[in-house]
Amino acid sequence: MQDSAFAGPDPSGPEPGQPSPGTHEKELALIVGALGVVFGDIGTSPLYAVKECFSGIHAIPVEKVNVFGVTSLVFWTLVVVVCVKYVLFLLRADNRGEGGVFALLALARSSSGTRSSRAYAFVVTAAIFGAALIYGDGIITPAISVLSAVEGLEVATKALTPLVVPLTCAILLTLFFVQRWGTRGVGRVFGPVMCVWFLTIAGLGLVESLRNPEIFLALNPGHIFTFFSVHSRHGIIILGSVVLCITGCEALYADLGHFGRGAIRVSWFSFVFPALLLNYLGQGALLLAHPDKAFNPFYGLVPRALLYPMVALSTAATVIASQALITGAFSLTQQAIQMGYCPRLRVFHTSRETRGQIYIPLVNYTLMVCCIGVVLAFRSSSGLAGAYGIAVTATMTLTSIIYGFVLMRVWNWPLWKVIPLVGVFLSFDLAYFGANLLKFFQGGWFPLAVAAFVMIAMTTWKDGRSLLAQKLRESRFPIDLFLEDLKLHPVHRVRGAAVFLTVSPEGTPPALLHHLKHNDTLHAKVVLFTLSTLDVPVVPDGRRVTIDDLGQGFYRLVARFGYMEQPNVPKVMELVSRQGLVTDPQVTTYFLGRETLLTSGSSRMTAWRKAFFAFMSRNAQTPMASFGIQPNRVVEIGAQIEI
Numbered sequence: 001m002q003d004s005a006f007a008g009p010d011p012s013g014p015e016p017g018q019p020s021p022g023t024h025e026k027e028l029a030l031i032v033g034a035l036g037v038v039f040g041d042i043g044t045s046p047l048y049a050v051k052e053c054f055s056g057i058h059a060i061p062v063e064k065v066n067v068f069g070v071t072s073l074v075f076w077t078l079v080v081v082v083c084v085k086y087v088l089f090l091l092r093a094d095n096r097g098e099g100g101v102f103a104l105l106a107l108a109r110s111s112s113g114t115r116s117s118r119a120y121a122f123v124v125t126a127a128i129f130g131a132a133l134i135y136g137d138g139i140i141t142p143a144i145s146v147l148s149a150v151e152g153l154e155v156a157t158k159a160l161t162p163l164v165v166p167l168t169c170a171i172l173l174t175l176f177f178v179q180r181w182g183t184r185g186v187g188r189v190f191g192p193v194m195c196v197w198f199l200t201i202a203g204l205g206l207v208e209s210l211r212n213p214e215i216f217l218a219l220n221p222g223h224i225f226t227f228f229s230v231h232s233r234h235g236i237i238i239l240g241s242v243v244l245c246i247t248g249c250e251a252l253y254a255d256l257g258h259f260g261r262g263a264i265r266v267s268w269f270s271f272v273f274p275a276l277l278l279n280y281l282g283q284g285a286l287l288l289a290h291p292d293k294a295f296n297p298f299y300g301l302v303p304r305a306l307l308y309p310m311v312a313l314s315t316a317a318t319v320i321a322s323q324a325l326i327t328g329a330f331s332l333t334q335q336a337i338q339m340g341y342c343p344r345l346r347v348f349h350t351s352r353e354t355r356g357q358i359y360i361p362l363v364n365y366t367l368m369v370c371c372i373g374v375v376l377a378f379r380s381s382s383g384l385a386g387a388y389g390i391a392v393t394a395t396m397t398l399t400s401i402i403y404g405f406v407l408m409r410v411w412n413w414p415l416w417k418v419i420p421l422v423g424v425f426l427s428f429d430l431a432y433f434g435a436n437l438l439k440f441f442q443g444g445w446f447p448l449a450v451a452a453f454v455m456i457a458m459t460t461w462k463d464g465r466s467l468l469a470q471k472l473r474e475s476r477f478p479i480d481l482f483l484e485d486l487k488l489h490p491v492h493r494v495r496g497a498a499v500f501l502t503v504s505p506e507g508t509p510p511a512l513l514h515h516l517k518h519n520d521t522l523h524a525k526v527v528l529f530t531l532s533t534l535d536v537p538v539v540p541d542g543r544r545v546t547i548d549d550l551g552q553g554f555y556r557l558v559a560r561f562g563y564m565e566q567p568n569v570p571k572v573m574e575l576v577s578r579q580g581l582v583t584d585p586q587v588t589t590y591f592l593g594r595e596t597l598l599t600s601g602s603s604r605m606t607a608w609r610k611a612f613f614a615f616m617s618r619n620a621q622t623p624m625a626s627f628g629i630q631p632n633r634v635v636e637i638g639a640q641i642e643i
Contacts, residue, residue: 030263031271035198036190038255038264039272040321041141041248042082043194046201046276047148047298047314049074050283052241052385054294057442060231060238062291069227069235071218071284073242075277077428081396085425086252087268090399091261093406098537098564099256101130101395102335104402106535106563107410123405128341130398131332132454134250136391136447138329139370141247142322144388146171148381149314155299156307165379169372175319176368179326179359180348190320195271197317200310202275204301205282212285239435243389245280248321250395254328257537257564329367330360331564338533338563340465341458343620347566358566370450378443387443391451393433400425457616464613467603467643468595469503476507479528483552491522493553496587498523499573501623505530505558511593511637523553525583529569530558531627537564545572547581555581568628590629592622594638601642610643 035043053060053070060066095103095110105127108120147168153160209215217223228235252264283297293300302310336342348359378384404422407413436444502509509528516522528550534543539560548556559572570585577583597617599610624634 027263030259031267032191032195034191034255034259034263034267035194035271036192036320037324038251038259039248039267040190040194040317040324041145041251042246043198043248043272043276044145044149044314044318044321045245045247046279046283047318048144048381048385049241049244050280050287050297051148051295052244052382053238054287054297055382057382057386057439058234058237058241059294060234062287062294064288065223065226065230067215067284067287068218068223069230070238070242071215071280072221072223073227073239074245074280075219076221076224077242077246078273078276080424081246081428082249082252082268083273085400085428086249087265089421090253090403091256091264093253093403094256094261096536096538097257097260100254100332100335101127101134101250101399101402102332102339102563103257103537104253104399104406106339108402108406109535110410119405119409123402126398126401128458129451129455130395130402131336131341132451132458133391133395133398133447134332135329135367135454136450137247137250137395138325138367139374139450140384140388140391140447141325142172142175142318142367143168143371143374143378144381144384145318145321146175146315147375147384149311149318151296151381152299152307152311152314155296156304156311165375168375171315171319172322172368172371172375175322176326176364176371179364180361190323193313193316194320197313198271198275200313201279205275205277205279208282208285208301209278212289215281215285215288218281218284236431236435237438239432240389240439241385243393243432243436244385245276247388247392248324250392250399251324251328253399254331255324326364326367329363330358333360333363334358334566335563336458337626338561338565340533341462343461343616344623344626346621346625349566374446384443386439387446389432389436390439390444391447393429393436394448394451397426397429397433400429457612460609460612461616463605463609464617464643467605468597468641471601471641471643472510473504473507475510476504477513479506479508479550479554479556482508482513483550483554486552491516491520493522493524496523496589497525497527497583498589498591499527499529499569499583500591501529501531501569501593501627503530505532505556509591509593510639511591514637514639515591515635523589525581526554527573527581527583528554528556529572530556531567531569532558532560533563534560536562538562539565545576545579547576547579557581567626570628570630585633588633590624590634592624592634592636594636596638596640598640598642603643605643613643 050070054062054066091099093099093104093107095107105124108123108127147164150164150168150171153164231238252268256264282301286293286297286300290300299307299310333342333345334347337344345360345362374384374387378387400422404418407418407422408415500509500512505528512526512528539562543560545560546558550556557576559567561567569590573583573585573588595617597614599607599614603610605613623629624631
């Protein structure tokens with residue numbers, strides 16, 4: 001049966017986020033929107049990238065060879081990593097219009113005959129760890145972005161230095177507290193504010209570059225080789241600071257489904273990239289003429305009369321950049337829940353019009369506490385820079401590896417094409433990752449520790465649910481034998497419908513057996529309801545629902561959802577009522593199994609992981625809240641299961 005109420009995008013139609021032909025207004029709106037959401041993080045990197053090279057912990061002298069070398073490194077990093085890798089290639093690796101590490105994993109899973117291979121197992125592990133690293137990035141990005149913007153007050157007067165950290169914490173607290181109201185209202189000004197931001201930084205950079213046009217010679221890649229010949233090992237360390245210029249490039253891919261590759265590409269090549277390049281050139285020109293301004297070359301470009309307005313604009317831009325990372329963490333968590341890597345959490349939809357605007361309180365306040373904590377711990381953007389780059393570069397490296405797997409196993413590219421292409425990407429990724437590993441003890445350990453904890457939680461939940469499902473399958477009574485026995489020994493039937501939610505479409509749900517055993521009665525209609533999450537963002541209406549009439553008033557119903565969708569059981573029941581399986585919501589009861597896990601079983605899972613899984617299971621959101629079921633229509637039937 002078809003489900004038009006939950007219809008996803010037409011596979012034959014335009015790409016999600018792409019405008020229909022001839023709608024120039026929509027195209028312009030997407031381009032402006034992309035400026036605010038997609039490029040917020042990478043767009044604010046000029047605040048701290050060059051600064052860390054010349055005044056950070058591992059600063060190099062402000063000399064011509066160093067200025068030319070760093071500027072050339074920034075330019076060619078933007079070209080190879082962002083322009084070529086992400087914008088030209090990775091944006092093509094979409095899963096029905098959606099991007100991001102989980103979308104790439106789902107695309108890899110679509111390859112037949114690979115799930116049992118070691119390569120596939122490695123890809124799955126890489127994808128999960130890459131997703132986990134994004135949480136570490138989501139903690140550090142708001143902290144370093146807002147902190148670097150507020151540090152502009154120190155350029156105005158050193159008397160304001162004691163206010164930098166408290167003001168940063170206040171801004172972050174406000175940012176996280178307003179999440180509950182959604183981002184629609186703020187989102188309307190994201191694009192225009194970032195337009196002003198990019199035009200401003202481009203203008204500041206252009207003015208300074210024209211004062212010292214010699215800086216344009218830095219675009220010659222030969223200066224990179226000269227730089228490394230002079231500095232050798234220290235030059236590698238500086239790579240850990242240069243990589244800050246591409247923080248946020250994963251957002252290009254992750255936000256593919258919201259805006260489409262066309263809008264992202266146009267925004268990048270026509271607006272964002274030129275603005276960033278001009279500003280970095282301007283900072284280089286400034287350092288050539290005024291080496292004393294190395295402590296903050298970005299604000300050194302700003303005329304003193306405009307310094308305070310620029311701090312305000314920078315703060316607004318960094319708040320926007322932070323917002324993109326926070327909402328990205330919400331979206332990633334929802335995908336993890338749907339794909340079975342995270343327990344059910346309370347998810348609030350903050351917009352009736354936009355599906356992707358959600359709010360997850362636990363994720364929000366965890367990020368808030370961690371962000372405030374790292375600001376208080378590191379107290380400066382230079383201190384945070386060591387912790388920042390390692391999460392970004394590790395995610396970039398893992399993305400390249402998974403992309404190579406997709407090229408070979410899904411798109412069937414020959415090795416002679418895959419190896420050179422992915423090799424170029426990995427040469428940059430691994431170089432930057434290695435450079436940031438040298439800063440492991442200066443804060444780089446933090447995002448790795450966060451990612452390790454998140455990955456352990458994800459894999460433990462996935463393995464625990466698989467183990468639990470296996471235990472339930474082993475004890476499951478065949479449905480045909482159950483119906484045969486019911487025919488021989490009829491029981492009293494009451495009016496209405498009973499919906500038994502079950503994880504497997506096979507066999508008889510344990511909740512049904514317990515209900516019949518203790519109550520010796522059944523409803524007139526019994527629906528065995530299974531929710532299935534597919535490796536696609538949105539399920540087309542033709543694949544949404546299947547119903548099998550089992551006889552004697554029993555029905556097997558399977559509802560399929562994509563990993564970007566929020567299941568709603570009552571709406572599915574309303575839909576199938578219009579399709580022939582008529583049920584009255586007022587006399588429909590939902591039966592849920594509630595398992596109490598005992599860790600004394602003989603499974604191969606280690607004892608501490610069993611205990612961790614049991615803890616997460618006890619504290620997970622109940623299905624009634626996750627699936628839109630009213631609590632007064634639910635009956636929970638418990639059972640003890642050893643794992």
